[in-house]
Amino acid sequence: MSSRLHDLAVDTLGRRIVAGELGPGTTMLAIDLERELGVSRSVVREAVRVLASLGLVESVKRLGIRVRPTSAWNVFDASVIRWRLASEHKGAQLRSLTELRSAVEPAAAELAARHAPDDDAAELTAIAGRMRAVGRAGRLEEFLELDIRFHGLVLAASGNEMFAQLEGVIGEVLRGRTHYGLMPDHPHEEALQLHLDVADAIGGRRPDAARDAMDRIMRRTVAEVEQVWLAEPRAFPG
CATH class of the missing domain: 1.10.10.10 (Winged helix-like DNA-binding domain superfamily/Winged helix DNA-binding domain)
Incomplete structure (x- = not known):
């Protein structure tokens, strides 16, 4: 109690x-x-x-x-992120997190293509395949957990411990996007294919291709959710 x-x-x-x-x-x-x-x-x-x-x-x-x-405030803490996403400042929080992801995740994918253990590369391919199957079926909660695992594993596979520590941050923004109705009922086919492309490039040790595919994922993400933050000021109040 x-x-x-x-x-x-x-x-x-x-x-x-x-x-x-x-x-x-x-x-x-x-x-x-x-x-x-x-x-x-x-x-x-x-x-x-x-x-x-x-x-x-x-x-x-x-x-x-x-x-x-x-x-x-510790703006990287998962609780602070979750509370911000539940507030009227949701748009500003999504913007700052998406901009962070856009800066970090392509670089992490490139590093993963250089340094990821073979087991991690194989797991990424398996996860991306399952994401396509459950995404097409519209099972969004299952897709969400796979998506969190995929992006967290890319961060960890980069071999950069600071990137790896962002897994919780990425997880919160992905959960927020799903739970606040900012995901389509069925993820777009291009997005599903791009996750496979990232995994394939990492497994094939093609850093430029991995960076490019992850960058395209992030650009799609921005295009899909930016309407939520267009009217928000660049700075949080207080």
Whole structure:
């Protein structure tokens, strides 16, 4: 029970902060949060510790719990990304994540074609084949998990540990795109083929072709979802 209450407290406060309901500089008292959330002092204390680790709040002596500006947040944390995607700033978050992917994933594919272990290359081909089958069948949840695995494996197969650490970030944006209705009922045939092309180029040790195919995937992604962020400012509020 205490674990569920802790998770609920973190999620409730995190969502309110990210949505702007609790803006930068807002101060809160632990006793007020206890009453509002219906939890114990220890649950509030632990929730604040988690949110502080994400850069969302700080404890200020004789003042209380203060919300920090957006510039202090750990914007690569999966929880922060998930809360942003659930807020009215969803478009801006999708844009920043898609731009990150567009910069990193083609380079990761190129490196994977140079350095991926043979087992990883073979697995990518198998995943891409399954993606085509379930995509054509319209099984979007199954397709989503395969897509996350595919892109995460490309990042890991690059041999760059910093690229590999972005797997969770990529997973959140792919989940957000699916769960917020930004995926077609059946993935486009070109997109399905391009995943096969990436896998084939990595397995065939053709770095330029791997980069090009992944770049084309990202350009298709931008074209499919950019309408969500066209009206969004380039900077997040706060």
